[in-house]
Amino acid sequence: MTKARLLSLATAAPANVTQQTEATAVAQKMFGRRIFNAEMLKAIFQNTGIKTRRTVRPAEWYAEAHGWPERNEIYLEAAEALCLEAGRDALAKAGIEASEVGTVVTVSSTGIATPSLEARIHGRLGLSPNVRRIPVFGLGCGGGVAGLSLAGRLAEATPDAPVLLLVVELCTLSCRPDEATKANIIATALFGDGAAAAVVSAAPGAKGRVLEAQGEHLWADTLDIMGWRIDPVGFGVILAASLPDFVEARLPEALAGFLERSAIPRADISRFVCHPGGTRVLTALETAAGLESGSLDHERSVLADYGNMSAPTVLFVLERVLASGEPGRLFTTALGPGFTLHFLALGPADA
Secondary structure (H helix, E strand, O other): OOOOEEEEEEEEOOOEEEEHHHHHHHHHHHHEOOOEOHHHHHHHHHOOOOOEEEEOOOHHHHHOOOOHHHHHHHHHHHHHHHHHHHHHHHHHHHOOOHHHOOEEEEEOOOOOOOOOHHHHOHHHHOOOOOOEEEEEOOOHHHHHHHHHHHHHHHHHHOOOOOEEEEEEEEHHHHOOOOOOOHHHHHHHHHEOEEEEEEEEEOOOOOOOEEEEEEEEEEOOOOOOOEEEEEEOOEEEEEEOOOHHHHHHHHHHHHHHHHHHHHOOOHHHEEEEEEOOOOHHHHHHHHHHOOOOOOOOHHHHHHHHHHOEOOOOHHHHHHHHHHHOOOOOEEEEEEEEOOOEEEEEEEOOOOO
């Protein structure tokens, strides 16, 4: 079987640019004196390493009360637009017409769409009436790596037609002024919105990085580390403060097991490409993977520019790593609800 290759990768983000200083002021208005004082809130926002974020609404909108129907209507409108932008860009970079796509995989966990997003943009994007659609929900921050892995498997199963991956998350719509909890405040300090798209093919003669090996590791009894709960107002974030400590202590076993099963020597990995959940998580990832402090530089720059966009974020990082000309084997990872670590190895540039 011919291995799938990554033909192209593209990203998109909303037009609203929210400075972290502006987000801090809004948070002080939302949460001041309810759980942290103004200076403590300022410190939390400053310590994220974020300078700007892209948001589907101006910063002031998030300090107002909004119900679930309004939030989801905004999700549908903005997610469709971002999927169209990223999808068109990825197809153009791959030199492929939308009508040639055999399967489209859509990954999103920050809103509800039935019909699903790819069905809603089907005509505008120009997809074939015979295209196979696979919408995926519930992967959270792990969705970028898991979605690309799934696209690779599907491409190998149908090498006659490329696979289009669409990944979109509008995390800021889960920011809740009604919830003065530590988890919600941390999420408000971190979350941004964005989308990514990729074209994957296993056709003979396809050019691009080989999707070499993929896998995941799910730890038992860890449902309380990350996820959503749902109430009449919308999604409410589940985010354990112990997450960085868990990553540092438990990731090495999962990483070693995957490399052994995949027969990939640790020394053959030129660059880790990680989902930057936050500065503390990045530090934990570097420690757990045996990397030098500060080596996840593209991860930190994406976090600074866009915040944590959940699933698409690791693809923003991958885009920058590829643009930097890194020639060697890449090892992408992302942590998501479950609690799960997703893996995908991409072959050297000249393979």
